[in-house]
Amino acid sequence: PRLAPHLLARQARLRPDKIAVDDLTHRLGYADLDGAAGRWAGLLAARGVRRGDVVGVCLRPGAAALAVLYGVWRAGAAYLPLDPAYPPERLAFMARDAGAVAVVAQPDAPDELRQAVGRVIDGDRAPTEPAGFPAVAVTPNDTAYLIYTSGSTGRPKGVAVSHGALANLLDGMARTTGARQQDMMMSTSAWSFDMSVPELFLPAAVGASVVVAPRAAVSDGIEMLRLIRRTGTTWMQATPSAWRMLLDAGLERGEVSTAICGAERMPVPLAADLLATAETVWNFYGPTETAVWATAARVTEPEHARLIGRPLPGVTVAVLTAQGLPVPRGAIGELRVGGHGVAQGYHDRPTLTAERFPPDPHRPGGRVYRTGDLVRLRADGEYEFAGRADDQMKVRGYRIEPGEVEDAVLGSGTVRSVAVVTLAGQESSSLVAYLVPGDGFDVGELRALLRDRLPGQMVPTLVTIAALPRLPNGKVDRRALSARAVTGPSAGVAFAPAEGPREEAFAALWSEVLGVTRVGRHDNFFALGGDSMRALRIAQRAAGQGLTIEPADVFTYQTVAELASAAGRPGTWEETPPPQAQVSAADLRKVRALRARATQGE
Known part of the structure; x- marks a missing residue:
């Protein structure tokens, strides 16, 4: 290639x-x-x-x-x-x-x-x-x-x-998805996220055009839908939560021809909805170490959401035991990826590279990548994802190692011990740090410190606990922590009512979206049961009240007080707050009209 x-x-x-690229400006x-x-x-x-x-x-x-x-x-x-x-x-x-x-x-x-x-x-x-x-x-x-x-x-x-691995990716994606020069592709991923790579460079492989979506639009389903319609986007890849946001905003059949879902597990209900909307639906799988994508499954039935499909052209896969021996067809083992799409390794980390990229026994001079993902090969030749062999997590499509977050928490000097896990919500997962507080612990100070040290997607909900549960071997029982219900106020913070119109508006929105009767100004969105999709709904409904936030803001400013302070708003909002808008998923288009009238001064 x-x-x-x-x-x-x-x-x-x-x-x-x-037109090669259009960013609307x-x-x-x-x-x-x-x-x-x-x-x-x-x-x-x-x-x-x-x-x-x-x-x-x-x-x-x-x-x-x-x-x-x-x-x-x-x-x-x-x-x-x-x-x-x-x-x-x-x-x-x-x-x-x-x-x-x-x-x-x-x-x-x-x-x-x-x-x-x-x-x-x-x-x-x-x-x-x-x-x-x-x-x-x-x-x-x-x-x-x-x-x-x-x-x-x-x-x-x-x-x-x-460059060779990248060329293999672009060639394989073009051949697999049938991308063509008539396509208008959409780039929505942050450029530090490897999903951006095919979004930016696949268009030139087939002579297509790409629209680079503004950051503010990416986290707003209504704005993204408007952008898709305005530009005539035909080809798009996104995480499951982003596709759900678009569907809730009113994405209609035929508006996007090719829908590619990746970076997280595709829920079966999402697959059903995408099949009713797009002409072609794909579920792609791959770690960063395999040049973004390694396998692809054509989704023709909702149950296919569980599949990661077959290798892309130029890619090889094998399902092996921890000792590197083949497992019988249908048995679960670790997926190893080889071929022309394997990364060169970890920069300046030779020991880790040697551990995760062993020699390819079938390709002299080549290497394979040990993904740590557990899969099984089905009788029909399709691969099915079965989980992780370690503690690595995926939140909003981003790969997160709990050890990095735990080190940041312990770096405060006010926490005795901590364990970071993911909690599965109804539609997506959230990151939670269970911690045993030490002398001088202050939840607000710790959250501010984490925001200064970690990207937004890695800042966890903080929940205090008297002691971390342990297994008989002394290790932290992460499965027990993941099974705990986190439906209370923020760690170590007494209830305090919302103060002022904006806090009261957000408290009411949280109560409505999360289904809880009482929300205080220091309560944590995720500790009350929030997740990525509920964050999207908070942002969408806030827009109908003249409050401007992005869903990502809910991950950064996790309490009512913090979010209300960070929210943008029209200058007269506090003096003349509009009535609370009850905006269901089916009525989200009405919010567009509200925004248009507000912009025109009506």
């Missing part, structure tokens, strides 16, 4: 004027995108970037930022996505750990990041170098990108993916 940098150059020759044709990439490559080369280097990219997603990614490749380097929403310390750690020689960043990039890297290039100023910078020749073995995932030792680890 052609390497991704070559795909852009090819489309620039074949379809120079066709800027639109670039293939020739324009190729020219912008050349100018960025020339600037990076002038700043000392050479083949094999790593360049950090800390920019808001958009057309101009995509040109930077292609420019990094044209300069012969690998890109390191740095989410501007991440805590500054984490951004600085990733840049240092990756050995980034430069960072293309927004003007408001944190000082910690600037101090971690010697060269910081202003990403808001388009370079003036000539567009015809000759591309540095890269091979399939050169690194294309470095994406960091949660680390079990408390330290994030960078996964290095080669």
Whole structure:
């Protein structure tokens, strides 16, 4: 397969004027995108970037930022996505750990990041170098990108993916899903999340166009539906919770032709609803270490949601025991992935790389990845997911190692012991830290510390407990913790009623959505039974009352008081609060009209 940098150059020759990327503010044709990439490559080369280097990219997603990614490749380097929403310390750690020689960043990039890297290039100023910078020749073995995932030792680890593995992914996805140049694709994933990779680069593989959704729209089902209709999106991949958000917002049959679900288990009810909406439904599976996706299942019946399907072209899989021996067909074993899609390993972590990427016995010089996922091979040749062999978790599509979160909690110095688990809600999972408090413990201070150290998806609900349950061998009984009901007030906080109109409005919304009779200003959304889908409903219903929040805000500001303080609002809201809107999933379109009238001053 052609390497991704070559795909852009090819489309620039074949379809120079066709729209390559549109972020609703800027639109670039293939020739324009190729020219912008050349100018960025020339600037990076002038700043000392050479083949094999790593360049950090800390920019808001958009057309101009995509040109930077292609420019990094044209300069012969690998890109390191740095989410501007991440805590500054984490951004600085990733840049240092990756050995980034430069960072293309927004003007408001944190000082910690600037101090971690010697060269910081202003990403808001388009370079003036000539567009015809000759591309540095890269091979399939050169690194294309470095994406960091949660680390079990408390330290994030960078996964290095080669151009060859990326090319195999794009070719395999195009052939499997039947993507074509007439498609309008939608990119909704954060660029630090590996699901963004095919969203951004598959279009150039087939000559299609991509719309980069604004961040505010991604977490708002109504806005996303409006965007899909406005742009004529035909091809889209998303997590199960994002698809559910769109369906609740009123996604209708035929509005999206190809629906790809991945990163978490697909619920059977979701599969049924997508089958009634999209022409083609897929369930994709794959860890970051296998270049995003390794297998795909065509979903034609709701029960197929349990399947992860068959390997993509160029990928091999095997189901083995912990000792590496084959298991009988139908028996459960660990899935190992081989072939051309396997990552190069963990950056600067040779011991861990050797452990997780053993030699491929069927491919001299190749390696396989031990996924830690348990699967079974069915009689019909389809693979079925059966769980994890360790404590690794998935929350909102993000892979989370509990050890990293536990280290952050213990780092406060006010917690004696802690165990982090996931609790399964009706429609999605949430992250909970059961902790034994020590001297000086304050839940508010601990939550603020975690927000400063961890990405939003890794900040857990805090629940105090007298002692952690133990197994006979002395280990923490995580299964017992996961089975506990968390339906009380926040850890260590006495009940206090909501104060002021905004807090009262949020308390009423929480009571309605969560089905609890009393909600205090310090009560925790997840401790009361909240989950990802309920966070989406809170945001959607708040919009009908003139309160502007994103579902992600509920994960960051988990109490009524915190969320009310963080919520945006019209300037006169507190003086003249509108009546509470009762907006059901079927009536969510009415909220659009409310927003339009508010915007027009009606």
